[in-house]
Amino acid sequence: MSVSAKLRELLREHGQPPREVYFDLENSGWVPPEIVEAMLPYFNMRGFGHPSITHKPGWEALEVLYEAKELVARTLGAGSLEEITFTHSGTEANNLAILGYLLANRGKGGKVVVSAVEHLSVIFPAEFAEKLLGFKVLRIPVDSEGFVDPEVLKNYVDRETVLVSVQAVNHEIGTVQPLKELVDVVKAANPDAVFHTDAADAYGWIDIDVEKLGVDMLTLSGHKVHGPRGVGALYVREGVKLESPLRGQLSAEKLWPGVENVPLIAGFKRAVELLFENLERNILYVKGLRDKLMSGILERVPHVLVNGPLDEKRAPNNANLSFLYVEGEALTVELSMRGIYVSSGSACSSRILEPSHVLLAIGRKHEEAHGSILFKLSRYHRPDDVDYALEEIPKAVSRLRTISSWVS
């Protein structure tokens, strides 16, 4: 049987659950109709041309590209829209930041500091640059809630530090880093060191202002804000020089070759507009749903650990729980049959059979990481979505615990 035939078989066996709630907004998500609508004209009605060619469909493309840059620059407090570069994903934006800066500074040696809980699209490019370009990469440990301690960071930065990358909000456990303090520590130790932050999970959840924070580079991702996947953005402070690791025909973007994804950029723009409408109210709303989900599970299901901080230092949309005595990937399958879609940091879920590096970095044991489930909520979730999850999750966990060979 071909792979696609097997998948058809699998989906047929799975069937259509009576009700569906999607909580896997970490890995990807649905694009709401009002955002799809904003993209559609750019496929075939306007702006479908190449944004750096001199004709009407090209200028229309360039127009929406610049509207998007203006909007993103404004929401980040950036001085100039030239500081915003669109890429084709958050992963690409992180690669451009890390590899781009280190390529531009190759041959000089020096240290690169990243936190142990960074997204792999930061850690892997840093390790790649270590191998290829001779930089020394230091991983700063975090505490049991995922925080980088500014006092600890002091021991990692000195005159040889070239680049530091610490995310604003952790993508798995929602830890909100003390970013301003971390930037201040780095700049005090070495004003020439460049500070990058992956803010893909912070955008729209916490206040981000590149001037107030003093960061030099900042990453955003389309699908983390209900925009389409296939679009990301990098803020690069004026004066910070990058050399693109990707080579090809340049277009409107000077740091990232290839034809800009104009329909997706139009979708990203609409997603950002909607994100900042009623921002405060939406944050409170999502936080209420998240609190209800998390406390509801803790009340109903025994032997559950919360991964990450519990207070205001946790992003309002994030819930990450370890269900002991069950394996996370099995739980994602069991929940899928019930129409609840989540992901796990278990080894089986990782394709390299290693549990989440984030959970190991906060001191979780392997068996605790294997039972982890990540939920991400948004303003599109309804209170009865959470009610349904609270009905089904205890049943799913209990079913798997009944057959578990890891006994309590």
Add this chain to the structure above:
Amino acid sequence: MEDATVVESAGSPACGDMIKLYLKVGEGDVIEKATFESYGCAANIATASILTEMVKGKSLREAWQVSWKQLSDELGGLPPIKYHCSILAVGALKRAIRAYYSAKSERPEWLPEALTLEEKQVMEEEEMMERYYKALGSAGSASKAGETGERE
């Protein structure tokens, strides 16, 4: 299973997969009943389930011949990243068969003294986690951590 003749497990919670196999062995060393408990991914649960189906009614000698590849084929072919699930299930079965004869202080001539591929792989996986936790300097081994039971 209340009336199991032999109970053996393979893997550990730290590895992320662990299969416990219960066999009721009757007249002529034939497997009358086989059940399992599984802590692991969907493929782990499926291989354990299929294995118990496959060995029911077989003599221990016949059951010893079941290979991880046969088990994988029975499931319609596991992807390479899930081969270890099938290896773990067969490893648990082989351990159970050995345990049965060792309790009777017998060793049939068909039962090799040397460990099979599946048994070696299972041991390697278990030992890897032991080493990991020793390297971390954490108290207790990985498998012990799994057996301590009550946790918050």
